[in-house]
Amino acid sequence: MTETSQTQIIQKNIETSKEELQRAFLKDELIIFFTRVQEDLQTKKEDLFGRLKELFSVIFPYEEITRDFIFEKIGNGEFEGDGGIKFDKEEKAMLIDFCNNLDKNINFKNFHGANAAAKKYLIELNRKYLPNMSLLIEPFLVGKLISFFGGIDNLYKKPASTIQLIGAEKAFFRFKEREAKEGKPPKYGLIYRANTIQKAKNKGKKARQLANKLSIAIKLDYFQKFCR
């Protein structure tokens, strides 16, 4: 056996971990991006630089990202970088079409067009990557659940009871501090916005059932579409 030299060991390690890191970036970054953009548009926030920086740090991980850099890449229609995430043709077309609504300072030119595009592409992405989840609840709520935990690989590990109570932490811990003697625990958190719960008479019961179904659906979607 010949010993490998010090520089060879370092180079081999950098190459292999670069390849593995490229596989570790998941497509749920796009879903998170479009939902957070919709939240921004509801509060009429003009600047999109922070959101685009999050997305571009996954596409071009080894480069410094400034406003001029983003404007260049949008103008050329380049959405593929060294060691970054790889998008399909459809997903690149989505991003190019969405970025037409921006001006030179990465602010919104056209609020109405941007909102319509974000809504439309969120539905498409949900149908493609999360077929089971999007049967149960609306695409905007799916994105909210994923963006709350910062990624689908954190969400799929959670049990049904935490999914039921996400967003109601304040009420839940207030109940726990009183040692469960007075008051009632919360029944639902973010999930309350779902259409099926709004229609139902007994909302607490429906929230528990929906959360149980969701926790199964998330695991199905993750291991079919996202797992490396």
Place this chain on the structure above:
Amino acid sequence: MSEKTKKPTLRKLNLEWNAYRSKWKSALDRKLSVDLKGDENILYLGASTGSTISHIRKKTKGIIFAVEKSPKMMVELMKLAIKSDNIAPIFADARNVEEIKKRLFKKKIDILFQDIPSPDQVEMLSNAAQLVDKDCRIFLSLKIISVAHWDPETVLKKTEEKLKEHFKITESASLEPFHKKHYFYVLKKK
């Protein structure tokens, strides 16, 4: 426009090795024997963005194997590794000993450092100790709160008993003013 882009980044500001940010430095200030001689190979578990490693790499000529699991932290570490000629990044779970063993290429390791706050911290270290020889120095920074939530003194007693099953404790100290409820151990294999 141009003023916003020219803001100094965080990395440039923190040029000093600060004891409040790094556990290795605070152990040095407590006068534990964690000095470097100049040619050690280090296996560093839980490297994060590499703020501690960027200071250590100036003090040795050997390789620093940095293990990290989270992809977003790993990007910053890779940037640092490409610039310097001293660091070998490993994108793997620290519990996965077999994959780390492949990446070491039979290099002898002189120092093993672990800084991963989690409930199974001691078992993780005893697993990783398979990779090193008997004369290797082993450092552990233990975070009591993340081992268990109940009374810190009894937790400390139980974890020390667990440690004594696998290792000899040569030195220990608390890092109290710099890091809350952290303890630092210098260990040797039995």
